[in-house]
Amino acid sequence: MSASQTERGRGGFKLTQENIVFFIALLLFIGFSVLLPGFFDTSNLLSLVQNVAILGILGIGMGIVVIGRGIDLAMVATMALSTAWTVALINRGFGTGEAIGLGLAFAAAVGIIMGVLVAYVEIPAIFATLAMSTVIYGFGRLALVDLDVIYLPDNEIWLRSISNSFLGVPLPVIWFSVLAILAYLFLRFTKWGRYFYAIGDNRAAARIAGIPVRPMTVIQYLISSIIAFGAGLITASLLASVNIRVAQSTMVYDVILVVVLGGIGLSGGKGGVRNILVGTILIGILLNGMTILDMPFTMQNIVKGTVLLIAIIVDSLANPRDEQTAQQGDI
Amino acid sequence: MKKFIGRTLAALLAIGSVSTAIADQFDDGLAPSYYDTFKGKKVVFLPLAMSFDLPQVWAKAMETQGKRLGYDFSVRDPNWSSDAGAQALTTLITEKPDLLVVHNPDMQVYARLLQRAQKEGIPVIQINLKSVATTDAYVGVNWYEVGLHQAKMAVDACSPAAGKSGKIAIMQGTPTNPNNAITMTAIEDTLAQHPDIKVVSSQSADWDATKAHAVASTVIKQNPDLCAYVGLWEVMDAGVAAAIREAGKTGAIQLITNGGGQKPACDNIENGTFNGYVSYDAIGQARDLTDAIAQVLQVKAKPGSQPYGIYTPIKDISRETMRANSCWTMEDVAAAPF
Numbered sequence: 001m002s003a004s005q006t007e008r009g010r011g012g013f014k015l016t017q018e019n020i021v022f023f024i025a026l027l028l029f030i031g032f033s034v035l036l037p038g039f040f041d042t043s044n045l046l047s048l049v050q051n052v053a054i055l056g057i058l059g060i061g062m063g064i065v066v067i068g069r070g071i072d073l074a075m076v077a078t079m080a081l082s083t084a085w086t087v088a089l090i091n092r093g094f095g096t097g098e099a100i101g102l103g104l105a106f107a108a109a110v111g112i113i114m115g116v117l118v119a120y121v122e123i124p125a126i127f128a129t130l131a132m133s134t135v136i137y138g139f140g141r142l143a144l145v146d147l148d149v150i151y152l153p154d155n156e157i158w159l160r161s162i163s164n165s166f167l168g169v170p171l172p173v174i175w176f177s178v179l180a181i182l183a184y185l186f187l188r189f190t191k192w193g194r195y196f197y198a199i200g201d202n203r204a205a206a207r208i209a210g211i212p213v214r215p216m217t218v219i220q221y222l223i224s225s226i227i228a229f230g231a232g233l234i235t236a237s238l239l240a241s242v243n244i245r246v247a248q249s250t251m252v253y254d255v256i257l258v259v260v261l262g263g264i265g266l267s268g269g270k271g272g273v274r275n276i277l278v279g280t281i282l283i284g285i286l287l288n289g290m291t292i293l294d295m296p297f298t299m300q301n302i303v304k305g306t307v308l309l310i311a312i313i314v315d316s317l318a319n320p321r322d323e324q325t326a327q328q329g330d331i
Numbered sequence: 332m333k334k335f336i337g338r339t340l341a342a343l344l345a346i347g348s349v350s351t352a353i354a355d356q357f358d359d360g361l362a363p364s365y366y367d368t369f370k371g372k373k374v375v376f377l378p379l380a381m382s383f384d385l386p387q388v389w390a391k392a393m394e395t396q397g398k399r400l401g402y403d404f405s406v407r408d409p410n411w412s413s414d415a416g417a418q419a420l421t422t423l424i425t426e427k428p429d430l431l432v433v434h435n436p437d438m439q440v441y442a443r444l445l446q447r448a449q450k451e452g453i454p455v456i457q458i459n460l461k462s463v464a465t466t467d468a469y470v471g472v473n474w475y476e477v478g479l480h481q482a483k484m485a486v487d488a489c490s491p492a493a494g495k496s497g498k499i500a501i502m503q504g505t506p507t508n509p510n511n512a513i514t515m516t517a518i519e520d521t522l523a524q525h526p527d528i529k530v531v532s533s534q535s536a537d538w539d540a541t542k543a544h545a546v547a548s549t550v551i552k553q554n555p556d557l558c559a560y561v562g563l564w565e566v567m568d569a570g571v572a573a574a575i576r577e578a579g580k581t582g583a584i585q586l587i588t589n590g591g592g593q594k595p596a597c598d599n600i601e602n603g604t605f606n607g608y609v610s611y612d613a614i615g616q617a618r619d620l621t622d623a624i625a626q627v628l629q630v631k632a633k634p635g636s637q638p639y640g641i642y643t644p645i646k647d648i649s650r651e652t653m654r655a656n657s658c659w660t661m662e663d664v665a666a667a668p669f
Contacts (some may be wrong), residue, residue, distance in 0.1 A: 038552070038553045041552070044552045048549070146382070148380070148383045148566075149569075151569075235541060238544065239544060239569055240569060240573060241569050243539070243566065245539075246539065249537075249539065291550065294531075296534075297505075297534065
């Protein structure tokens with residue numbers, strides 16, 4: 001990322017998308033706090049974060065893939081089917097540990113297959129994962145579960161407790177924070193983390209520099225699939241059920257929205273966990289405020305869509321196409 | 332050799348007795364033609380998707396009836412895609428089955444195709460979700476009635492006259508969906524007569540429990556004295572229930588929902604997750620549906636010329652009114668004599 005791309009503002013303020021989104025989030029936060037009674041309330045703020053915790057967790061998985069210049073459109077399908085299978089196995093009498101192990105193995109297998117398709121077979125990520133999403137759903141419906149909604153048994157106390165609260169803070173929020181810290185440390189300070197940036201920035205150069213580009217790509221999808229499985233378990237625990245129809249919903253676009261909104265460019269190689277947090281918080285504030293305002297469903301979609309559009313416009317102004325992106329192309 | 336002759340004789344006797352059984356169908360003036368009507372007929376079911384309880388129950392009932400009466404039964408599963416459903420319907424019109432049973436994704440999408448099928452001479456029965464086109468029969472719930480019952484439960488539970496706050500919230504599915512639109516009209520009509528009841532939130536969660544959870548948790552925190560949540564489908568309302576549980580308000584906030592009355596619903600009423608439940612009893616609907624199939628195939632009217640409806644009797648279930656047979660299981664369906 002060159003200095004000219006980020007330092008466009010005057011007086012030291014960097015006009016990055018992250019800053020702009022953060023500023024919008026701050027404005028909304030102040031506005032809602034003043035105008036909406038009950039918004040600036042500890043319990044409401046906690047529920048605000050809890051409601052976007054799952055989205056944020058998925059966002060971190062997606063963010064890692066996007067930084068490596070990939071995209072995982074199968075993430076929500078992986079989440080839904082691997083967890084649904086786990087819960088179905090528990091219902092069939094498997095032990096919780098065994099069921100979780102098998103679900104995790106399924107998610108990992110999906111990640112490895114996608115990684116191999118992208119890295120070795122060299123299918124563009126967008127097509128490989130889109131196709132995989134359909135395959136996972138179809139295979140899952142055919143072989144793993146026969147119902148859309150699978151209920152978690154009442155006596156499954158351990159699995160039910162992972163979405164309780166600790167000292168008044170909902171556990172999903174804590175899982176999200178822990179994962180964010182881990183992902184931050186991983187991306188900043190480990191060799192693999194740095195490799196992802198190098199690969200995302202310039203794949204060919206990374207390969208010349210001796211980075212094992214293909215295995216690293218497989219690892220990216222493995223990580224996003226495993227994170228998806230974790231997010232699925234938390235959701236299942238929270239709702240005491242899994243609904244596999246979410247695999248066919250637009251949720252994966254919400255995940256991409258969180259990533260792109262925060263400023264992780266789809267051209268790869270830039271951004272980090274902070275961007276995902278900023279994106280997640282803006283969506284959280286928006287959704288919470290609109291719910292308190294009792295805004296109709298269609299209106300909420302229009303607002304979300306407009307925000308995404310503004311983010312993309314700002315992104316293209318702040319990070320204009322240059323020689324490098326023109327040569328590399330988008331994902 | 333002795334054994335062989337014995338077996339052959341026994342086999343011949345068995346064949347003889349079967350053929351006599353058919354030949355000797357007691358003629359009460361109707362029975363022989365009744366059984367003849369169904370032989371070799373082709374009945375096709377086009378559901379929304381086969382992955383949830385309602386279509387599975389109806390399909391099982393038709394399969395059982397098909398085996399008993401000798402008609403061929405098959406399912407075309409479009410798996411929630413109205414495009415795939417419309418394509419299947421178009422193909423079916425050229426295949427000309429003897430009867431189509433259709434579960435509509437919304438009021439409009441199949442309407443013209445259903446009329447075309449009837450013009451081509453194929454009778455059509457619609458199940459539980461009726462399109463704007465009226466066909467040979469509609470078997471299913473009257474969504475307006477469901478809304479009236481749910482709204483009445485909410486009013487009874489929350490009336491300020493009984494010392495309650497009068498505040499209720501509504502969790503909608505997809506506003507454009509026919510059952511959503513019709514149920515909401517009923518709820519609004521009822522609440523218009525009860526100005527003391529205040530709707531503090533009426534949001535949509537697109538039939539998705541996760542979204543419902545997010546919305547409900549915010550609404551509950553905003554309205555500490557909320558008295559009841561009216562939800563429009565039990566599966567989505569699992570999310571509302573989770574939000575109520577989290578807020579530690581189980582029982583304090585009444586959750587009133589509706590559904591087909593499968594066992595998990597009664598479990599949820601028993602454990603206090605659902606406080607009021609309007610059941611449209613899918614196993615009863617299955618019986619209505621198989622009866623409608625028998626009727627349409629026997630009467631052989633010109634398709635579309637004599638439409639009729641069988642509106643499902645609904646029952647309100649609460650912990651107080653629940654009985655051992657209030658809900659059904661898939662085993663009940665498998666054992667039922669359709």
